Amino acid sequence: MSKESTNGTPTDSEVILGILNNSESVLKRLYVAYFPMVMQLIINNNGDADDAKDIYQEGIIILYNKVKNGDFELSSKLKTYIYSVCRRLWLKRLSQLNRYGGDIKDFEEYLSVDDETEKNNERDIQFNRMGDALNLLGEPCKTIIEDFYIHNRSMKEICENFGYTNADNAKTQKYKCLQRLKKLFFQQT
Amino acid sequence: MNDNELLEQIERYLNGDMTKQERAAFETLRGENAGINEKVIEHKHFTNLIKQYGERLELEKRLDAIHNEIDVEALEDELKIHPSFIVRLWRNHHSKISVAASIAIFSVLVTLFYTGYLSNRDREIQVLSGRLGDLEKKFKNPPNSSHPAPVNPGNYRGTGFAISADGMIATDYHLVRDADSVYVQSFDGKSYKAKVVHIEQDPDVAILQITDPSFKPLAPLPYNFRKGEADMGENVFTLGFPSNAMVLGPGFLTANSGYRGDSTSYQMSIPANPGNSGGPLLDNKGNVIGIVDAKQTNLAGTTFALKADYLLKAIQNIPSDSLNKPLNLNTRNMLAGLSRPQQIKKLQNYVFMIRVYQ
Numbered sequence: 001m002s003k004e005s006t007n008g009t010p011t012d013s014e015v016i017l018g019i020l021n022n023s024e025s026v027l028k029r030l031y032v033a034y035f036p037m038v039m040q041l042i043i044n045n046n047g048d049a050d051d052a053k054d055i056y057q058e059g060i061i062i063l064y065n066k067v068k069n070g071d072f073e074l075s076s077k078l079k080t081y082i083y084s085v086c087r088r089l090w091l092k093r094l095s096q097l098n099r100y101g102g103d104i105k106d107f108e109e110y111l112s113v114d115d116e117t118e119k120n121n122e123r124d125i126q127f128n129r130m131g132d133a134l135n136l137l138g139e140p141c142k143t144i145i146e147d148f149y150i151h152n153r154s155m156k157e158i159c160e161n162f163g164y165t166n167a168d169n170a171k172t173q174k175y176k177c178l179q180r181l182k183k184l185f186f187q188q189t
Numbered sequence: 190m191n192d193n194e195l196l197e198q199i200e201r202y203l204n205g206d207m208t209k210q211e212r213a214a215f216e217t218l219r220g221e222n223a224g225i226n227e228k229v230i231e232h233k234h235f236t237n238l239i240k241q242y243g244e245r246l247e248l249e250k251r252l253d254a255i256h257n258e259i260d261v262e263a264l265e266d267e268l269k270i271h272p273s274f275i276v277r278l279w280r281n282h283h284s285k286i287s288v289a290a291s292i293a294i295f296s297v298l299v300t301l302f303y304t305g306y307l308s309n310r311d312r313e314i315q316v317l318s319g320r321l322g323d324l325e326k327k328f329k330n331p332p333n334s335s336h337p338a339p340v341n342p343g344n345y346r347g348t349g350f351a352i353s354a355d356g357m358i359a360t361d362y363h364l365v366r367d368a369d370s371v372y373v374q375s376f377d378g379k380s381y382k383a384k385v386v387h388i389e390q391d392p393d394v395a396i397l398q399i400t401d402p403s404f405k406p407l408a409p410l411p412y413n414f415r416k417g418e419a420d421m422g423e424n425v426f427t428l429g430f431p432s433n434a435m436v437l438g439p440g441f442l443t444a445n446s447g448y449r450g451d452s453t454s455y456q457m458s459i460p461a462n463p464g465n466s467g468g469p470l471l472d473n474k475g476n477v478i479g480i481v482d483a484k485q486t487n488l489a490g491t492t493f494a495l496k497a498d499y500l501l502k503a504i505q506n507i508p509s510d511s512l513n514k515p516l517n518l519n520t521r522n523m524l525a526g527l528s529r530p531q532q533i534k535k536l537q538n539y540v541f542m543i544r545v546y547q
Contacts, residue, residue, distance in 0.1 A: 024251070031255045039261075040268040049261045057252045064248060105270075123241075130242040149236050150243030175193040182235060 009033040012078040019067040031060060034079060037108060038086045044105050046094060055093065059086040062120045076111055084110040088117050133184040141177035148174060195225070199232050345545040348429035348468035348481070349373060349397060352504060353516055354407045356381075356399030359500060360467030360543050361482060362388045365395045373399060373541040376435055380544075386511040387503070392453055392495050393482055394503040395467075397543070398511075410519040411535045412469075414497045415476035421445060425457055427481050427494075428533065429468035430542040437533060438465060438481075440492075447493040448483070454493045455479055461492040467543060470494040475524025475532050 010018065010029045018026025038059065039052040047055075062085055066072040074081075087110050134142050140162055147153040147161070155167050155174070164170040201207050202215050219226045279286065300306075345368075349360035358373060365371055365385050374380045381401035388395045419425070419442055427438040440459030447454025455470070461481060470479035479494035507516065524532045 027251065028255045031252060032259060035256075035259060036264055036268060039264060043265055043268060044270050049265050053256055053261075057249065057256070060252060061245070061248060126238060127242050127245055130238060145239065146243065149239040171197065172193060175196050178196070179192070181239075185235075 083108040084113045347466040347543045349543045350469040351539040358397040362393045362395045368545045370546045372544040376537045387507040389503045392499045411523040419478045427468045428540045429465035431462035431464035459492045
């Protein structure tokens with residue numbers, strides 16, 4: 001990798017490799033490179049800087065997950081793809097807010113990307129429900145679940161953190177917590 | 190096997206922690222028991238969701254950290270399409286502009302209100318006192334005049350009529366407003382000095398008294414004041430001095446209220462001109478029913494007259510110390526049976542031209 005490419009806009013294949021390898025620096029360069037483009041779209045179409053941040057991050061997450069899942073095919077320029085996804089997301093947001101005047105000022109070429117933002121929307125709903133359920137669960141359950149299922153900590157570590165006298169008690173506690181979490185998650189509609 | 194034990198089994202199975210035998214046994218169990226199979230799938234799905242949720246949070250945190258390093262404000266300034274100067278001026282200062290505009294409108298209204306613009310009916314109706322033109326300043330005294338009339342014909346001219354034989358004359362206030370001196374000139378051309386003894390701005394009435402020593406009391410008045418309102422459609426007439434000669438203005442009452450519903454006035458269709466102001470308005474029988482006041486400039490032939498009742502009230506308001514002797518209004522009408530030319534012959538001695546000097 002040449003020195004130049006560690007700072008400026010990453011090439012499209014660099015981005016894909018970087019995401020697959022969990023490269024923090026590539027993610028950062030990607031983010032910095034295309035944010036102004038999306039911000040320009042949004043602040044000139046009835047949005048503000050916070051809207052731009054929300055929409056852009058949503059777009060980057062869609063790209064990120066698609067690459068991670070291995071179903072991203074680079075059929076156009078990455079720039080065009082990101083712009084199109086964010087444009088689609090912003091149009092949807094505008095019509096939800098009843099701020100869409102039927103006219104959008106465009107700054108780049110774009111493709112039709114309906115289907116991908118729909119999929120992402122479903123997943124977002126599930127994640128929101130999970131977040132709400134975890135918050136309702138309360139402590140210590142929330143931390144136990146997070147440590148075990150998200151951070152992949154061993155039951156031994158968890159035992160020590162919470163001062164359980166033996167691993168069986170901790171296990172029992174963990175299963176109780178998980179049952180309650182399921183209940184909370186599926187109760188929400 | 191209770192729920193917790195089952196869950197533990199499922200987790201061990203999914204994580205690959207089971208021994209070969211355990212695994213085989215569990216898979217058999219799973220194959221036989223659809224309920225357990227369902228639980229395995231559900232657990233797998235659910236724990237994956239927790240994991241993905243965690244990853245998502247993590248990713249969002251990373252993106253936020255990156256985002257915080259961007260100077261968003263500078264970028265916003267740079268990327269925003271700047272609207273034109275006027276639009277920016279309005280967006281940045283619209284509250285100030287609005288306040289300034291309100292103050293401007295308010296002060297205009299206040300100014301108009303205090304200068305009387307809003308209430309002044311002179312804008313639409315014209316009082317019928319005539320400002321004398323250059324032509325009339327060449328006015329010469331009639332050769333048979335036995336009195337030295339002023340050479341200057343006066344700044345304003347109007348009409349007045351006697352309300353008593355000893356020289357009390359009713360006319361319009363707007364005529365004598367700001368007057369330095371007032372002269373009355375009779376039909377036969379004799380001019381007498383008069384003084385203003387009473388004025389009322391609203392209604393528009395002034396009472397003059399002839400003070401000239403050469404004035405000889407008139408014969409008893411041939412007309413009286415009609416009490417009560419006249420009716421719409423009645424034939425009426427006025428005598429006045431729109432020019433140097435007395436002119437008859439015939440017409441009829443067209444409304445029982447005046448300009449903008451003013452109930453103190455009549456509206457009539459009479460060809461009145463500047464100079465008719467202050468003239469008597471008489472009905473067919475020669476009763477005085479009002480005093481000519483003004484005309485609406487934007488409606489041809491529409492003239493207004495103050496009703497006689499309000500004129501009488503003004504007369505009653507004359508302070509007694511301005512009167513030489515008590516004022517007794519005539520109650521006899523000597524014109525009722527006469528034809529219009531005969532009525533006018535009798536009336537003409539009692540109608541005067543009013544000349545006002547400022």
